[in-house]
Amino acid sequence: MEMSAAAGGLGRSAHRQRSGTGKRRRWGGLRQQWKLLGLFEIDEQHEFYSLTCMMKEGLAAASQNTIDNTPTNELSDEDFRLEVTQIHKDFTMETFAGPVFASLRGFLGMTEQEYQQSLSSDSCYLQFISNSKSKADFFLTNDKRFFLKTQNKREIKFLLSNLKIYMEHLRRFPHSLLVKFLGVHRIKIPHRQKKYFIVMQSVFYPDDRINARYDIKGCEVSRWTEPAPEGSHIIVVLKDLNFEGQYISLERQRAWLLQQVEIDTHFLRRLNVLDYSLLLAHQPLHHDERHQSLSFASLIVRAKKSVNPGSSPINPGASAVPGEVPEESSTLLLSETDDNCFRQSQAGVASCGGSLHTCPEHAGPGSDTAELPDFKAQNRRLLPNLKSPLHVIDGPEQRYFIGIIDIFTVYNFRKRLEHWWKRLRHPGRSFSTVSPQAYCVRLCHWVQDHTK
Numbered sequence: 001m002e003m004s005a006a007a008g009g010l011g012r013s014a015h016r017q018r019s020g021t022g023k024r025r026r027w028g029g030l031r032q033q034w035k036l037l038g039l040f041e042i043d044e045q046h047e048f049y050s051l052t053c054m055m056k057e058g059l060a061a062a063s064q065n066t067i068d069n070t071p072t073n074e075l076s077d078e079d080f081r082l083e084v085t086q087i088h089k090d091f092t093m094e095t096f097a098g099p100v101f102a103s104l105r106g107f108l109g110m111t112e113q114e115y116q117q118s119l120s121s122d123s124c125y126l127q128f129i130s131n132s133k134s135k136a137d138f139f140l141t142n143d144k145r146f147f148l149k150t151q152n153k154r155e156i157k158f159l160l161s162n163l164k165i166y167m168e169h170l171r172r173f174p175h176s177l178l179v180k181f182l183g184v185h186r187i188k189i190p191h192r193q194k195k196y197f198i199v200m201q202s203v204f205y206p207d208d209r210i211n212a213r214y215d216i217k218g219c220e221v222s223r224w225t226e227p228a229p230e231g232s233h234i235i236v237v238l239k240d241l242n243f244e245g246q247y248i249s250l251e252r253q254r255a256w257l258l259q260q261v262e263i264d265t266h267f268l269r270r271l272n273v274l275d276y277s278l279l280l281a282h283q284p285l286h287h288d289e290r291h292q293s294l295s296f297a298s299l300i301v302r303a304k305k306s307v308n309p310g311s312s313p314i315n316p317g318a319s320a321v322p323g324e325v326p327e328e329s330s331t332l333l334l335s336e337t338d339d340n341c342f343r344q345s346q347a348g349v350a351s352c353g354g355s356l357h358t359c360p361e362h363a364g365p366g367s368d369t370a371e372l373p374d375f376k377a378q379n380r381r382l383l384p385n386l387k388s389p390l391h392v393i394d395g396p397e398q399r400y401f402i403g404i405i406d407i408f409t410v411y412n413f414r415k416r417l418e419h420w421w422k423r424l425r426h427p428g429r430s431f432s433t434v435s436p437q438a439y440c441v442r443l444c445h446w447v448q449d450h451t452k
Contacts, residue, residue: 038129038233038234039127039128039140039235041124042124042127043124048125048127048137051195052125052139054187054189055148055187055197056119058086058088059093059120059185059199060119060120061088061093062098062183063112063115064116065086066098066099067116070102071099071102075103075167079097079098079099079100080100080160080163082096083096091187091188091190092187093185093186093187093188094188095184096156096160096184096185096186101182101183101184104167104180104181105182108180108201108390115182118141118145119146121142121143123142125141126139126140127139127140128147130237136149136151137149137150140202144202144204144206145201145388146182147200147201148197148199148200149197150197151197151198151408153196155408156186156198159184159408160184165270166178166181169264169267173260173264173378173379174378174380174390175260175380175383176260176263177260177261177264177278177402177403178264178403178407179201179203179405179407180200180201181199181200182199182200183198184196184197184198184199185198202388203281203391203405204281205387205388205401209284210281210282211283213235213237213279214238214239214243214280215237215239215277215278215280216240216243216278217240217276217278218240218430218442218445219430220429220431221422221429221430221432222432223239223240224239224241224242225237225238225242243280243450248280248400248402248447248451249398249451250393250400250451250452251395251452253393253395254451254452256379257393257402257447258448258451261447262444264404265440266440268407268436269439271407271436272411272436273409273411274411274415274432274433274434275409275433275439276404276409277405277406278446280402281400281401282399282401283401284397284398285394285399290396384399391403411435415433419433419434
């Protein structure tokens with residue numbers, strides 16, 4: 001009996017020891033993974049130091065070429081097909097559709113000089129390592145204003161072939177949540193593979209006080225990420241299941257957001273793409289930001305800046321841009337005229353079993369409407385007084401950063417096979433690989449269900 005009890009005690013002790021070892025191993029692996037997440041300065045010892053130095057040098061020369069040859073006329077078909085090659089000591093760099101992206105940068109309110117300064121400053125780029133499954137390399141300018149991301153040839157070809165329709169969408173809906181592409185380039189290094197990369201405006205800028213980041217796809221399979229330890233400086237991008245039980249609290253801004261997500265996802269459905277993400281981050285508003293007074297005069301001035309019809313990404317001669325707002329206030333207000341139309345849109349969702357419809361005034365990208373000049377049709381709003389205001393929306397207590405990214409995945413035969421395989425593997429559960437129509441509707445419903 002005693003020996004049996006002793007053996008049992010030893011067995012339990014060994015089990016506890018093995019269990020403890022397993023937990024330590026799992027925790028150690030988790031800690032190791034966390035160490036790899038976040039921002040790292042690309043110094044001389046970094047594996048990407050040489051590449052990023054070439055990017056800097058190439059981008060400085062490309063932007064200088066734009067400064068020296070400022071486009072004065074409206075964009076032509078030739079501008080969309082233009083390829084400019086600049087030869088450097090150890091590499092050559094090609095710039096695709098340079099005048100088109102220069103026009104878009106001007107529309108966003110940035111000068112070529114400040115764009116050049118940010119991309120080619122003496123400070124090192126930052127490498128961003130996230131928990132994303134993407135095989136791309138992500139770099140940030142030192143001021144965290146611009147993302148540089150490597151892309152494969154197919155993705156670049158897709159972007160350039162749809163660049164005209166993308167620019168037209170931004171012209172019709174200048175407050176779109178779609179990520180703003182600012183440049184497409186290719187570096188050729190002797191005896192090495194060509195490297196394509198894009199420059200994008202960071203959705204999370206300025207990021208000084210952001211306390212949570214999410215990547216939302218509107219589904220549940222593989223949509224949970226282990227949060228970073230409390231007090232940690234590691235940047236972990238959370239996912240759909242991490243957000244459950246929370247809401248984007250916007251009050252009067254809610255109708256605007258629902259409508260713009262609908263407009264943008266309809267555009268992506270038209271491109272036959274899926275698997276894009278709604279990036280979301282939030283930070284608490286300061287006391288003075290929550291209780292700002294907005295005079296009638298400043299409201300008129302800010303509204304005029306926001307809805308100026310001359311602000312167009314395909315009209316480089318425009319003098320005013322939507323992002324320019326006076327210093328007096330950064331309070332966001334939604335035009336009440338948008339409410340009725342969006343309620344009709346929501347009623348359309350309920351009555352047709354999940355098929356979203358926009359009002360005639362808010363005709364989607366697939367419609368035949370050629371011009372949408374008025375405030376209501378373009379779904380504009382008053383913008384905050386920030387450097388990158390288009391992705392920023394202030395609620396009563398929180399400031400939200402919201403943008404739609406990763407718009408390169410086409411619903412092809414391979415994706416159809418993946419859809420059927422996932423249906424067998426995850427019966428009754430929602431996963432990312434569905435048709436563009438279903439993906440569009442589902443993400444719109446997620447935003448509807450998680451806003452108030």
